[in-house]
Amino acid sequence: GAHHVADLGGEFGMFGAALAFSLLAAALAWLTYMALEPFARRRWPDLLISWTRLLSGRLRDPLVGRDILVGILAGCSVALVFSIQQSVPAFANVPAMTPIPPRFEALGNLSQLVSVLLDALANVIPTLGTMALLVLLSVLLRRRWLAIAVSGLAWTLIILGLSENLRVDLPVALLLAALLVFVAVRFGILALYATFLAFGIINSSPHTLDFSRWYAGRSLFLLLI
Helix, strand or coil, X not given: CCCCCCCHHHHXXXXXXXXXXXXXXXXXXXXXXXXXXXXXXXXXXXHCHHHHHHHCCCCCCHHHHHHHHHXXXXXHHHHHHHHHHHHHHHHCCCCCCCCCCCCHHHHCCHHHHXXXXXXXXXXXXXXXXXXXXXXXXXXXXXXXXXXXXXXXXXXXXXXXXXXXXXXHHHHHHHHHHHHHHHHHHHHCHHHHHHHHHHHHHHCCCCCCCCCCCCCXXXXXXXXXX
């Protein structure tokens, strides 16, 4: 996804920075999972069932397929809610909000498109972060329902972090936080990962039903994935 030039020093620096970020993300994911997986198995095994089956190679397991489909549906729902949120100022008398642009790499050449798809796979970090939050809160608070409520509040605050219009953003944040926590608690972290993955792919490119637009083919390709 990078723009390469004939500068060995610059290329090495860019490669080193990308490698450092990738290794940091991998280390965070590994540490989080290894530290909390025993607690999750003991206190909240439902979070891990389909995830564990997938990692053990059971790709045709019905539970794995169900949770991936649920996650894709939830990811499409998140993308729809974000689209509605962005369009509210066009229909209601509320201050306009800064539009969220697509990933310009998704509209570039093939290597840039591949980089966007690979980048979407890194959504394992917020997935494991949600698991960590749920498990740690259940240990500290000793009440599962309270852990769920506090996790929902935490996600609400995270989503509101870039708020520009509280009247519009607060209901959206509450809805999305409830959806994410519901998917994690009811279906597990594999479904939550599929949610983040589907949203990342859908939200990376503008979409259109006007096939005369120059980006229509790229849009259909991402939706097909």
